[in-house]
Amino acid sequence: MEPIVELRGITKRFPGIIANDNIDLTLKKGEVLALLGENGAGKSTLMSVLFGFYRPEAGEIFVRGQKVDISNPNVAYDLGIGMVHQHFQLVQNFTITENIILGNEPHKGMIVDMASARKRVSELSEMYNLNVDPDAKIENISVGMQQRVEILKVLYRDAEIIILDEPTAVLTPQEIEELMGILRNFVKEGKSVILITHKLKEIMQIADRVSVLRQGKMVGTLEVAKTNEEELAELMVGRKVSFTTEKEPAKPGEVVLEVEDLWVKDQRELDAVRGLSLSICEGEILGLAGVDGNGQRELVEALTGLRHINKGVIRLFGKDYTKITAKERTDLGIGHIPEDRQKRGLILDFTLFENMLLERYDEEPYSQKGILQFPAIRSKAQELVDSFDVRSGEGIDTLVRTMSGGNQQKAIVGREVDLEPRLMVASQPTRGLDVGAIEYIHSRLIELRDQGTAILLVSFELDEIFNLSDRIAVIHNGRIVGMRYPEETDEMELGLLMSGSKEIADEKNTEE
Amino acid sequence: MKKTLKNSHLMISLVAVLASFLVAILVMLLTGLNPSRFFVALIRTFSGYDILRGNFNPRYIGEFVQVSLPLILSGLSVGFAFRTGLFNIGAEGQLIMGSLGAVCVGILFPMPIYLHLPLAILTAALLGALWGAVPGFLKAKFGVHEVVITIMMNYIALYLSAYVIKLLPGSDNQKSADIVASALLRSDFLRSITANSRLHWGFIIVIAAILIYRFIIDKTVFGYELRAVGFNPFAAEYAGIRVNSRIISSMIIAGAFAGLAGAMLSLGTFDYGRVLSHFENYGFDGISVALLGGNTGLGILLSGLLFGILKSSQTMMQSLGIPLEIVNIVSGLIILFVAMQYGIQALLKRFTKGKEEEDGSV
Numbered sequence: 001m002e003p004i005v006e007l008r009g010i011t012k013r014f015p016g017i018i019a020n021d022n023i024d025l026t027l028k029k030g031e032v033l034a035l036l037g038e039n040g041a042g043k044s045t046l047m048s049v050l051f052g053f054y055r056p057e058a059g060e061i062f063v064r065g066q067k068v069d070i071s072n073p074n075v076a077y078d079l080g081i082g083m084v085h086q087h088f089q090l091v092q093n094f095t096i097t098e099n100i101i102l103g104n105e106p107h108k109g110m111i112v113d114m115a116s117a118r119k120r121v122s123e124l125s126e127m128y129n130l131n132v133d134p135d136a137k138i139e140n141i142s143v144g145m146q147q148r149v150e151i152l153k154v155l156y157r158d159a160e161i162i163i164l165d166e167p168t169a170v171l172t173p174q175e176i177e178e179l180m181g182i183l184r185n186f187v188k189e190g191k192s193v194i195l196i197t198h199k200l201k202e203i204m205q206i207a208d209r210v211s212v213l214r215q216g217k218m219v220g221t222l223e224v225a226k227t228n229e230e231e232l233a234e235l236m237v238g239r240k241v242s243f244t245t246e247k248e249p250a251k252p253g254e255v256v257l258e259v260e261d262l263w264v265k266d267q268r269e270l271d272a273v274r275g276l277s278l279s280i281c282e283g284e285i286l287g288l289a290g291v292d293g294n295g296q297r298e299l300v301e302a303l304t305g306l307r308h309i310n311k312g313v314i315r316l317f318g319k320d321y322t323k324i325t326a327k328e329r330t331d332l333g334i335g336h337i338p339e340d341r342q343k344r345g346l347i348l349d350f351t352l353f354e355n356m357l358l359e360r361y362d363e364e365p366y367s368q369k370g371i372l373q374f375p376a377i378r379s380k381a382q383e384l385v386d387s388f389d390v391r392s393g394e395g396i397d398t399l400v401r402t403m404s405g406g407n408q409q410k411a412i413v414g415r416e417v418d419l420e421p422r423l424m425v426a427s428q429p430t431r432g433l434d435v436g437a438i439e440y441i442h443s444r445l446i447e448l449r450d451q452g453t454a455i456l457l458v459s460f461e462l463d464e465i466f467n468l469s470d471r472i473a474v475i476h477n478g479r480i481v482g483m484r485y486p487e488e489t490d491e492m493e494l495g496l497l498m499s500g501s502k503e504i505a506d507e508k509n510t511e512e
Numbered sequence: 513m514k515k516t517l518k519n520s521h522l523m524i525s526l527v528a529v530l531a532s533f534l535v536a537i538l539v540m541l542l543t544g545l546n547p548s549r550f551f552v553a554l555i556r557t558f559s560g561y562d563i564l565r566g567n568f569n570p571r572y573i574g575e576f577v578q579v580s581l582p583l584i585l586s587g588l589s590v591g592f593a594f595r596t597g598l599f600n601i602g603a604e605g606q607l608i609m610g611s612l613g614a615v616c617v618g619i620l621f622p623m624p625i626y627l628h629l630p631l632a633i634l635t636a637a638l639l640g641a642l643w644g645a646v647p648g649f650l651k652a653k654f655g656v657h658e659v660v661i662t663i664m665m666n667y668i669a670l671y672l673s674a675y676v677i678k679l680l681p682g683s684d685n686q687k688s689a690d691i692v693a694s695a696l697l698r699s700d701f702l703r704s705i706t707a708n709s710r711l712h713w714g715f716i717i718v719i720a721a722i723l724i725y726r727f728i729i730d731k732t733v734f735g736y737e738l739r740a741v742g743f744n745p746f747a748a749e750y751a752g753i754r755v756n757s758r759i760i761s762s763m764i765i766a767g768a769f770a771g772l773a774g775a776m777l778s779l780g781t782f783d784y785g786r787v788l789s790h791f792e793n794y795g796f797d798g799i800s801v802a803l804l805g806g807n808t809g810l811g812i813l814l815s816g817l818l819f820g821i822l823k824s825s826q827t828m829m830q831s832l833g834i835p836l837e838i839v840n841i842v843s844g845l846i847i848l849f850v851a852m853q854y855g856i857q858a859l860l861k862r863f864t865k866g867k868e869e870e871d872g873s874v
Contacts, residue, residue, distance in 0.1 A: 304750075306749060327754075336750070343747070344746050345747065347747045348743070349744075354736070
């Protein structure tokens, strides 16, 4: 197969960091090439160079053998390169067709030619077996479906080379299967795919070749058929990695958290948590499995004091704490690793050291009589950064905005673990992170459990739920629809519970 | 990182000022004016030295500093609110209220100077703070946008102040009676060393205000909370900061700074209360001052002095045949160029790129 894209000697620098260091990469026509690497290894930067978001300091790009200068994404589209971003860029109250043609509207004179656009979208959907309804509004369709809209956007612009950035991060196991099918169809149609990922399983399943980046350097390109997960993980991280977290059986103590008949509304004033009850004991990890948008966010925010509770009771060590503030909850010993680290967990325009004491800046010795004590703050921040291996360009004076996602997350985990919480609410603690960072954060959570902390783990990744949980609760539509021990269930059963079909089946049975 | 960021703002400000001077020169050339006269007037305003005649008059220095004082304070007002993510368009109204408070105390309650002057200044700060507290409260409690409320509050202040000043004993339709000397910032000493300019003791208050501003923002728990709210209210909420209460306190302090600016005018510059029929823009100019100064204490001081020079050079410009609109064009352009900071940053990067590569590291 001839190469369709070639990158030669690409170098891209950011302040304090060489994101891409003299990188060569070849994509052959009609293959799926996986781009593997830890967070901050430079995968996204490299693809942003190819897609015209960044201009490299050095290096050349060849597309179909021609040397090209991709100065912006429009040039990339003209060359047949399309990118499906990790964070969707869709207009919520537009239809699928309207979203797809946005910025590239077919028109008859001054009028947008919706009919032909709609027809084209239907044809593409059929051709690749995407199953989308061109007239559905984005706000009414699932996350998996939204991703297909993003894919359709790229197909609509006749992309031959399709880059997908962490496409499976937001999908259920079933949706991931379907996406893999779609990618196979692309290859059948002669398209070439670059898949940015850190999930080894998916690479083994779909990719033909895999290129591995580590700390901005290309460490190797392998035929997937001639390698295995262990070898890839080692290449990526630079050392041996264990996949399952070693842990002793839990020794649950007394009940730490009790939630009874909790009702919480979401942003749109609709009931998101609807009569939910659960309890967690000392030294136990309760995994909360569920598809995104089933009330997890609202539950977590209600527990941590960030959202109003409409009805129900929350007790900590038997004491009612339904009505107290976020600050008082922190003081009582509730740690919180928030789902959205950039929105909730960090102040991106603060330095690292200012972020490390985000909940304790007003306590001694970090401040005295209302005056910040910078030496104490800095030395504590330095201690946390060292012990949690947070890497950054300029140490604790680094602006957090410039740090990689993995290191941002390590900083949050470090900060929260150091609070020595009695209850830790960890919402998607490893979202978007690579194996090395996941392994690290998982072992820290287990350590915390072994010290007697009760942990609520909210995750959309079933692997993570199985790996860490001592008990698994499944949430659907704002309620707990099943409680299982990990050794007594499997992905299929949880998947059914998560989708609500099992609950509905059960209800039907009882009705009969 | 922090250092380079600060430096880059300084660079942007300098480029913005330079570029606006260049455009102004172009405008003057196109309209057949002599740009050198523009610079003669500017140099004379801030150095007191007259290039054409070769003589020196310190009065000009005193005057431009005196004009700068309220500008710096209203810059601090706008900048302080900016740091909490609030856009205080209301410095103008807060300033008018502060000025009114100082006039009332200055005329109605004669006392020994060591009580009278501080009380007049304090009243100015308090009334300004009150005028800032209202929009802060409405924003925190009902989510009303502060820009809308502060604009309204400006008009209320303008007409309320005109009404109250006319009610004071001894007022006519233009102005109040003279403020009792014990409430004035006037300084015969400062006047004598600046050839009878209107420079007054208010500069001490301004220096103190800048120091307080820097101290609160950079050194205190309170300032940390304000900045956290300004950058990311969601994370601030997560950290347990009471976002709404911080919004109110930020507007109160911002209002107090603007109120002090009002005291500068009535107790320092004019010695009496004025019945205003329209805004004088000291508060609105504060927005420009804060923007150019990057919302830092030192930056606001420097940009306040620059705008003070521009503002106080207008009469001399006219006498040298440069219409005062040119000065307004320059002020407007400065803000335009500061607002184009991303473009300027990109340009700066292009210029410095070659150098960085020689260094071998970034």
